[in-house]
Structures are given as C-alpha cells and as structure tokens.
Amino acid sequence: xxxxxxxxxxxxxxxxxxxxxxxxxxxxxxxxxxxxxxxxxxxxxxxxxxxxxxxxxxxxxxxxxxxxxxxxxxxxxxxxxxxxxxxxxxxxxxxxxxxxxxxxxxxxxxxxxxxxxxxxxxxxxxxxxxxxxxxxxxxxxxxxxxxxxxxxxxxxxxxxxxxxxxxxxxxxxxxxxxxxxxxxxxxxxxxxxxxxxxxxxxxxxxxxxxxxxxxxxxxxxxxxxxxxxxxxxxxxxxxxxxxxxxxxxxxxxxxxxxxxxxxxxxxxxxxxx
Amino acid sequence: xxxxxxxxxxxxxxxxxxxxxxxxxxxxxxxxxxxxxxxxxxxxxxxxxxxxxxxxxxxxxxxxxxxxxxxxxxxxxxx
Numbered sequence: 001x002x003x004x005x006x007x008x009x010x011x012x013x014x015x016x017x018x019x020x021x022x023x024x025x026x027x028x029x030x031x032x033x034x035x036x037x038x039x040x041x042x043x044x045x046x047x048x049x050x051x052x053x054x055x056x057x058x059x060x061x062x063x064x065x066x067x068x069x070x071x072x073x074x075x076x077x078x079x080x081x082x083x084x085x086x087x088x089x090x091x092x093x094x095x096x097x098x099x100x101x102x103x104x105x106x107x108x109x110x111x112x113x114x115x116x117x118x119x120x121x122x123x124x125x126x127x128x129x130x131x132x133x134x135x136x137x138x139x140x141x142x143x144x145x146x147x148x149x150x151x152x153x154x155x156x157x158x159x160x161x162x163x164x165x166x167x168x169x170x171x172x173x174x175x176x177x178x179x180x181x182x183x184x185x186x187x188x189x190x191x192x193x194x195x196x197x198x199x200x201x202x203x204x205x206x207x208x209x210x211x212x213x214x215x216x217x218x219x220x221x222x223x224x225x226x227x228x229x230x231x232x233x234x235x236x237x238x239x240x241x242x243x244x245x246x247x248x249x250x251x252x253x254x255x256x257x258x259x260x261x262x263x264x265x266x267x268x269x270x271x272x273x
Numbered sequence: 274x275x276x277x278x279x280x281x282x283x284x285x286x287x288x289x290x291x292x293x294x295x296x297x298x299x300x301x302x303x304x305x306x307x308x309x310x311x312x313x314x315x316x317x318x319x320x321x322x323x324x325x326x327x328x329x330x331x332x333x334x335x336x337x338x339x340x341x342x343x344x345x346x347x348x349x350x351x352x
Contacts, residue, residue, distance in 0.1 A: 005302060016295040022330065028300050158349075 005030050010105070015057055028217045029057065033103075035216045036060040038125040040113055040141050042067075042089040042190055044201030045155050045208065046131030047079040051093060052209040054097045054104045058216075062125055064109035065089040076198035081257040094140045095154045113137050127151040127215065129208055135182040136263030142175035143165065143260055146250045153211050158189070160197050160232040164205035165242075166211045169251060172224035177245040177252075182263045200232055275336055280308035285323070286315050286343055293319045294326045296349070301332055304350045312346045320344050323341055324335065 005026045006014070009171045011033075018024045020034070039046045043067035054061055067083045069077075069092055077089075077180045084092045090108035097106045109121060113132075118140060121127055128145050130153060132138050138154070145152035145167065152167040154175055167174045207228065226239045246252050283300045285293040297312055304310060314323055323333045324346060331351035338345050 005299060007299060012295050012299060013292050016291045019295040019298060020291045020326070026299050 011057075012178045014101075014103075019057070023219045024217060028219075031218075032213065032215045033057050033059050033126070035212075035232075036062075037129060037212060038062040038122055039131050040066065040067055040131045041131035041133060042079060042093045043073065043133055044076040044157065044196070044198075044206040046093075046103060046206035047077050048202050049102055049129050049131060049155075049209045050079060050093060050097055050110065051100065051213075052206060054106070056209075056213060058104060058212075060102065060105045060107065060125070062107040062109060062121070063090055063093050063113065064096075064113055064121065065093070066110060066112040072114045076196065076201050078202070082238055088089070094173045112142065115140060117263045119148065119258065121150060124148060125150070127153065127212055129212060130154040130156070131205070131208075135188065139176065139179075139182050139263060140260060143170060143250045146174050146176075147260070150163070151215055153208045153215075155201075156202045157196050157204050159192050160200060161229065162200045162232075163229045164204055164207045164211070164226060166225045167217070168222070168224050173242050173244040174248060174251045176250045178227065178242050179249045180245075197232060200230075203230060203232075275338060277335065279310055279311040279347070280304060282311040282313075284313045285303075285319065290318050290322060294323050297323060297327060298330065301327075301348065301350050302329075304321055306350050307352055308350045310348045310350065311347060312342070313343045314346060315343065 015029045018029045019026055037053055037058050039050050042063050050061060067089050069080045069087050069089055071085050074080060079096050081095045088108045088110045094106040094108040097104060114126055122144055128141060128150055130138055130141060142152055144167055146169045149169045154165040154167060156163050211222055214222060227242050229238050281300060281304060285296050293314060295303060300310055314320055319348060327348055328334055333349040333351060335347040335349055
C-alpha cells in the first residue's frame with residue numbers, strides 16, 4: 001500500500017518513530033528519504049554518521065575512503081567487524097549499510113579525495129560530512145563546499161576531545177575562517193602519537209549526523225558560527241561563537257579566483273593503518 | 274453506527290503503536306481539509322493514544338463508537 005507521499009507499508013513501520021514526531025512527520029521523512037549525503041572518510045567519525053543517516057532513511061549515501069580495514073581500527077570504527085580486516089573500507093561499509101537499509105543507495109568510492117576529483121564527486125550530493133583524518137583533505141573539502149555552496153558538516157577528534165561545526169556557505173563562517181591554513185606537518189600530532197578514546201568519534205559523529213538531519217528537516221538551530229567542543233573528561237560541551245573572516249581566501253569578500261589544492265599532511269596512523 | 278459522509282476509511286487493527294498513529298497521519302495527509310476519515314482501531318493503547326495524538330496534530334475527532342469488537346473513530350482533517 002502506498003500513501004500519497006509514496007511510503008510503502010514497510011517504510012511506514014521502519015520510519016514510524018520519525019513520522020509521528022510533529023517536527024518530522026510524513027513530509028519531513030520524505031525530505032530525509034530524498035537527501036543525498038557524501039561522507040568523506042569511513043573511519044571513526046564516518047562510521048556513526050553513515051550508520052545513523054542510513055538508518056534514518058537518507059536516500060543516497062556516498063562514502064569515500066581509499067584505505068583497508070586494520071585491526072587497530074576496530075576500537076572505534078564501528079562499521080567494520082573483525083573478519084573485515086584487510087578489506088577495502090568503502091566496500092565493506094557499503095555492505096553493512098545496504099544490509100541495514102536496502103532502501104538506501106550506497107555509493108562506495110575506493111579512492112583518495114583530491115583537488116582533481118573532488119568537484120566531480122561532490123556534485124551528486126546535497127551535503128558533505130567531514131569524517132577525514134587529516135587537515136589537508138579537510139581544508140580541500142571545505143574549499144570545494146564553499147565554491148559549490150554545499151553545506152559542510154565538520155567534525156574532528158583527538159584524545160578525549162572532539163569538535164563540530166556546521167558550515168553553510170554564504171550564511172556563516174567556513175572552516176578556513178577559523179583555522180585559516182593547514183598547520184605545518186611538523187606541528188601535527190597524529191592519533192598514533194596522541195591516541196583517541198574510542199567513543200569520542202561516536203559522540204561527535206552523531207552530532208554531525210544530527211546536524212545533517214536538522215538541515216534536511218529545516219528545524220532547530222544549526223552549529224553555524226558556533227564551534228562546539230566536547231571534553232569527555234570534564235563532560236562539558238562548550239559552544240564558542242566564531243565569525244566570518246572578511247579576508248578568508250575561500251569565502252571572504254574577495255575570494256580571488258580561489259583554486260583548490262592538495263596539501264601534504266601526515267595521516268593518522270590509528271585511523272588508517 | 275452514526276451516519277456521516279465518510280471520505281476515506283482506514284483499518285489499523287492489524288498494527289501496533291506507533292504504526293497505528295503513523296498510518297492515520299499519512300492517510301490524513303492524503304485528504305483535503307474538512308474531509309472525514311473513518312478509522313477502525315482496537316481497544317487498549319490504540320484507543321487511548323491515537324485520538325489524542327491526532328487531536329494534538331490539529332485534526333478533529335468527531336466521534337468514537339463501539340462496532341463489534343473494534344472501535345470506529347471519525348476524524349475531520351484539519352489545516
């Protein structure tokens with residue numbers, strides 16, 4: 001049986017907890033079902049983002065990761081099982097997500113995101129989620145989203161701390177407004193050096209997924225212009241107001257023919273190896 | 274049974290909460306403001322919760338009556 005909003009009987013049951021929410025309702029669920037989300041990185045952040053957005057019924061999920069599953073990933077990258085070790089992450093992620101919700105189209109990109117391919121890949125998506133493990137890809141994704149005016153949902157974690165920021169190009173500051181340029185490689189502390197408590201990317205990833213759903217539904221207040229930081233040791237969430245940088249080379253008043261570029265960055269060993 | 278001009282009928286006696294409410298909401302979404310939906314529902318949780326939830330959504334429950342071992346509810350589609 002189909003309703004006027006084209007839900008099958010199974011979909012009505014699957015999404016009933018959403019449909020009965022006044023802030024979602026049948027029309028809101030349809031917006032989610034029509035959503036297209038690209039997740040950059042199938043690691044600690046990408047795993048919960050992908051799982052929950054697939055469960056919520058997002059119509060198309062793209063997941064890009066050129067790495068293979070390592071035993072050391074399993075402490076926090078919940079998309080993967082022990083018998084996935086050695087398999088390509090993007091392919092393994094697609095298997096799990098399709099099994100969770102066959103109504104969701106999952107596109108696996110087993111490649112690295114670069115200046116040469118990013119615009120071609122993100123053009124098929126409404127929004128982009130930052131699940132990357134390095135500054136270079138994060139800056140590249142931010143800049144590409146600014147150029148194409150696509151919402152970019154940033155998240156990052158280290159040790160016991162995480163942060164999230166929602167970037168709506170044209171409406172609020174971008175990642176580069178806050179952090180300007182990637183730090184020199186010698187200054188970057190990788191997860192292999194610093195470690196990360198396995199649950200931290202879970203918490204931050206779910207905040208990113210929540211922001212994506214709120215964006216599709218047009219409800220609530222997004223983390224636009226507010227950097228949310230979470231400290232698991234003190235169990236504090238702190239929002240810090242940030243402003244657009246008028247001189248931002250990506251989104252400032254004079255983005256002088258800004259060109260995308262790749263950056264050399266150390267890759268987090270724990271995330272990828 | 275009370276006589277009203279019914280525009281659509283829905284039987285939710287074969288499902289449990291919250292699918293009862295979700296199906297009723299979806300059916301009402303298909304209808305025009307002022308049209309009347311006839312809903313058959315079970316005693317217990319559906320009878321306790323669906324009429325209140327429908328009212329909270331801005332629709333008007335016109336009547337609820339016993340029909341055999343089921344309940345018949347008439348709802349006027351709200352704005």
